[in-house]
Amino acid sequence: MSNVHPFRVLRAKRLWIVNGMVVGFVALLFAVFYVGANIDPAGHLHKLPVGLVSADKGVNAGGKQTDLGAQIVQSIKKSSQGEDKIDWRVMDEKEMKEELSKGKLFGALVVPSDFTSSVAALAGTEASGDAVRPTLTVLTNQSAGSVGSSMARQAATTAAQSASAQVGKQLTTQAKATQAELPAATLLLLADPAEVQIEDGHPLDSHSGLGLSAFYYSLVLVVCGMLAANVISGQVDHALGYTHNDMGPLRIHNPLLRATRVQTLAISSTVLARDHVVRGQSCRHVGAAAEGAGRA
Template structure:
C-alpha cells in the first residue's frame, strides 16, 4: 500500500475529523436554535414601565388607577412592571432599562366619565403601548404581543363594571355599546429610530462585524507569522513556500502577533466605519467614540483569540474560538432576541461572553446618542477587562510553555533533547 494511502486509511486520520464534524452538527443547531426558536416560551421578567399621567379631573375612585392595578394583576411572569412617572419613563427609555411601557393618558378619567349617561359628548380614551425601538423589532413584538391581550381583557372587565354600576340593562343602547370597549389600545415606538437602522438590528450586525474583524484577523495573522518564522509552510492556491526556520519562542511569537493586530486594529475600525457611514448610510452621532470603541473591540477580541490559538493550537483553538466568540456569544448577546426571552443558560452566559458588551456599546452609540448609562460605560469596562485578561493569559501561558521541554516549537529538535 502506498504510504499516503496507508496514512489516510488509518482510523486516527479519518475517524477523529468525522467525530468532530458530527459533534459540531449536533452542537451548532443546539446552540443556535434552542436559544431562538421560541422566545415567547422562555420570556420571563421583560422590563416594562407602567405610567399613569396626572389626570385632568379628580374623580375618585380613579378609573386610571383601577386599570393600572388590573394590568399588573393580569400580566403573568412574562412581564415585570415598574411604576414610573413620565419623566422617569423618559430616563428609562433613554438609558435602555425598559423594553416598553403602558401609558394611561391624562384625559383617561375624563374620557371614561363621558361614556356614562348624562354626558353631552362621548370620547373613547386610549391606553398606549410604547416600545423601545432601540431594542429591536422582536423585543417590540414581544412587548405588544404580551400586553395587548391583557389590555383588551382589562378593557372588557372595566366596561362590565361601569355598565353594572350605571344601571346595567337599563342603560341606553348607545352607552352600552360604548362601555363594551371603554378604551382603545394603541401601540407605537416611544421614539422612532433613525433611518437605515434596520428596525433595530443594525447595532447587532455592526457589532458582529467588529467581533469578526478581531476573530478572523487573529485567524489570519497567526498562520502568516508562523509562516514568516519558518514554523509552518505558506500555501496560496498551488503555491507552497517554506521559509528558513527562525528560532523564536512561543512568547516572542505571540507578542509579534499581538503587535501586528494592535497596529492594524485602528485602521480596520476606521475602514469599517467609513463603509458603514458612507455607502451603507448608517447615521452616527459620535463617530470618534464609535471608532475608539470599535478599535478597542477588535483589539480585545483579536488578542484573546490569539491567546486561545497559543494555548490550544490552531486546530482545537479554532473550535474553541468559534464556540466562545461566535456561537455561544451571539445567542447570549441580546442583539436579536432579548435576553429576557432566552433560556436561563444564555442569560448566565451573557454575564461574561464578549458579544453582549459589544452589542450594548454599539447600540448605545447608534440608537441612544452615546448615553453612557445606556450600556456604553459597562461595555467599555467589559471590553477593557476582557482584552487585558486575554493578553495577560496569553503571555503567562506561553511563558510557562517555554519552560517545558516537550512543548518546544523547534521543528528540527526532538522535545526530549530541548534545553
C-alpha cells in the same frame, strides 16, 4: 523520501475520529447556547421590565371621585401576582421616558390624563356616531432590543384590551341599570370602549439597524476576528518557514527560521494588533462616508 502516497493519510482512523468529535462538539455548543437561547424566547421569559403609567386625573361625579386609571393599574398589578414573565413597574411619565431612553424598559402602557372623563362622556352619549373612544397607549422601545420590545408590546396590548373589557363591563352594567334603550352599536361600543394605540416610545436613529446594530457589529467582530486569526497564523508560520504557501500550481517555501512558540505568538499578536488598527481606521472612514451619504 517516503514512497507512501499522500492519500493514504485518509485511511487513518484518528484523522476522522478526532476531527469528527471536535466539529461535532463545536456544533453542539452552537446549537445549545445560540440556537437554544433564541428558539423559544417567550417560553423562557422572566421579569421583562414594562412600565405602567397612569396620568389619569379622574372625574368628580355626584361628589364621588372616580379614577379609572388607578383602577386599571391596580387590576394589572393584581392579575400579575404569582407570574414572573412580566415585571410591571408603576411610575410617572417623566420616569418612564427616562427609563425608555436608558434601555431599562422594553415598553410601557400609559393611561392618558383624560381617560376617565372620556369614558364618562362615552357613557353619556346616546348616539354612537357622536361617541369618541378613550385611548390606552402602548409604547414600544426598539432600542432596548427588538425581541424584548415585541414581547413587551404584546403583553401591554393584552393588558390594555383586558382593561378595556373590564371598564366595558362597568359601563354595560350602568347602562342596563338605567333601563334606557340604547342602539346595538352603542352597546357594542360600551362593551369595549377603549382604543389601543401603539406608538414608538423611544424612536430610533435612521442608521441604527432597527435596534440590531449592536448585534451586527458584534457578529462582524467575531467573524473578522476568526478570519484574521486564521490568516495571520498561517502567514506567520509561512514566513518562519514552518509551512509552505500554495498559490494555484505554485508552492512557495521560505527558509526555516527557528522560533519558540512564545516568539511565534508575539509575532502573530503584533501583526494582529497592527491589522486591528488598520481595520479600525477603515471602519471609521466607511462609517463617516455612510453617515454623510445618509444626511445628503
